[in-house]
Amino acid sequence: MPRPVLDFWFDFASTYSYLAASRIGPLAADTQVEVRFRPFLLGPIFKSQGWNTSPFNVYSAKGRNMWRDLERLSEDANLPFRRPEPFPQNGLLAARVALIGFPQGWGERFCVDVFRAQFGEGLRIDELATLCAILSRLGADPEAVLAAAQSDDNKARLRAQSDEAQQLGLYGAPSFVTVSGELFWGNDRLEQALRWAKHGT
Amino acid sequence: MPRPVLDFWFDFASTYSYLAASRIGPLAADTQVEVRFRPFLLGPIFKSQGWNTSPFNVYSAKGRNMWRDLERLSEDANLPFRRPEPFPQNGLLAARVALIGFPQGWGERFCVDVFRAQFGEGLRIDELATLCAILSRLGADPEAVLAAAQSDDNKARLRAQSDEAQQLGLYGAPSFVTVSGELFWGNDRLEQALRWAKHGT
Numbered sequence: 067m068p069r070p071v072l073d074f075w076f077d078f079a080s081t082y083s084y085l086a087a088s089r090i091g092p093l094a095a096d097t098q099v100e101v102r103f104r105p106f107l108l109g110p111i112f113k114s115q116g117w118n119t120s121p122f123n124v125y126s127a128k129g130r131n132m133w134r135d136l137e138r139l140s141e142d143a144n145l146p147f148r149r150p151e152p153f154p155q156n157g158l159l160a161a162r163v164a165l166i167g168f169p170q171g172w173g174e175r176f177c178v179d180v181f182r183a184q185f186g187e188g189l190r191i192d193e194l195a196t197l198c199a200i201l202s203r204l205g206a207d208p209e210a211v212l213a214a215a216q217s218d219d220n221k222a223r224l225r226a227q228s229d230e231a232q233q234l235g236l237y238g239a240p241s242f243v244t245v246s247g248e249l250f251w252g253n254d255r256l257e258q259a260l261r262w263a264k265h266g267t
Numbered sequence: 268m269p270r271p272v273l274d275f276w277f278d279f280a281s282t283y284s285y286l287a288a289s290r291i292g293p294l295a296a297d298t299q300v301e302v303r304f305r306p307f308l309l310g311p312i313f314k315s316q317g318w319n320t321s322p323f324n325v326y327s328a329k330g331r332n333m334w335r336d337l338e339r340l341s342e343d344a345n346l347p348f349r350r351p352e353p354f355p356q357n358g359l360l361a362a363r364v365a366l367i368g369f370p371q372g373w374g375e376r377f378c379v380d381v382f383r384a385q386f387g388e389g390l391r392i393d394e395l396a397t398l399c400a401i402l403s404r405l406g407a408d409p410e411a412v413l414a415a416a417q418s419d420d421n422k423a424r425l426r427a428q429s430d431e432a433q434q435l436g437l438y439g440a441p442s443f444v445t446v447s448g449e450l451f452w453g454n455d456r457l458e459q460a461l462r463w464a465k466h467g468t
Contacts, residue, residue, distance in 0.1 A: 249335070258343075
């Protein structure tokens with residue numbers, strides 16, 4: 067029997083995607099659901115809503131409480147937390163690299179490590195040094211991977227994936243989508259999304 | 268020993284406040300926390316963020332998924348759900364009435380019933396008939412209560428409470444605030460807020 071599938075949509079700059087990416091592996095294994103990591107770019111979706119930065123920057127009271135909430139939730143989940151500067155960071159290159167990594171088998175670990183570098187260690191994910199260090203640790207060849215990541219084909223692949231996200235009606239990250247089209251938004255819905263993927267209810 | 272206290276801030280038009288209001292009584296009893304119901308008006312806060320209606324109407328993709336999410340969560344919680352028309356409803360009078368009810372002992376049940384009328388039965392909470400039926404069921408005298416609710420003193424009380432909400436940095440509902448000033452936003456944080464009220468961590 068093939069495992070039920072759940073798509074995990076995220077943007078590397080998304081704060082709550084850090085929690086979801088860190089939790090989803092063990093939870094998916096427990097529930098025997100196959101999770102597909104789907105990085106996309108939230109920027110164009112935010113732009114179409116009239117925002118040219120994160121809504122957590124646009125709405126300051128909401129932003130202030132988000133940082134405190136993230137700090138509390140990270141502590142509950144035993145995850146390191148450091149507020150990144152600047153915020154939001156540019157996750158374009160990281161997303162392109164991730165797409166190279168999935169068929170090569172190190173993509174998911176790369177994603178989890180990028181989130182942890184950004185939100186757990188305060189590193190900048192738009193800096194080559196951060197991404198190269200992660201790639202080396204994972205046994206990938208940074209130079210070859212970065213060249214493939216910046217190829218026209220791969221850039222087009224990320225654009226197509228981001229278009230698909232918008233067509234699915236995604237408006238934030240993380241989001242989870244079952245094969246039957248149920249959309250769940252937010253790290254708080256991860257368990258419910260896995261349950262729906264498995265049992266359809 | 269006095270029980271630890273948690274403030275439960277809500278707006279009667281708020282969809283997720285329906286879930287929180289319906290769940291909070293039993294959860295507070297289980298955890299032995301004293302919950303103070305604090306109705307306020309979100310409208311002025313939304314206006315100061317540039318919205319003249321609910322953000323669920325302003326951002327259509329977000330709104331669509333909120334309704335589906337609410338439907339799924341209501342089913343999980345064994346709560347009836349009917350999407351109200353119109354949305355958002357005007358909860359001004361209901362909030363004024365609630366303030367009369369708290370010192371008289373029926374205020375919290377009134378709040379829970381107003382939410383259920385709106386989101387469980389599809390009734391309009393800006394209609395006197397809806398509020399009077401609830402008041403009668405609770406053994407209150409609708410005519411006397413409504414007169415007191417519309418007094419200048421009581422109107423000023425609700426305005427002051429809404430100002431306090433804004434000063435606390437509230438930007439949505441439901442919100443929960445501990446005596447030490449920890450702010451939690453959303454029905455998803457109810458359990459965590461009760462834990463912080465009790466244990467301070």
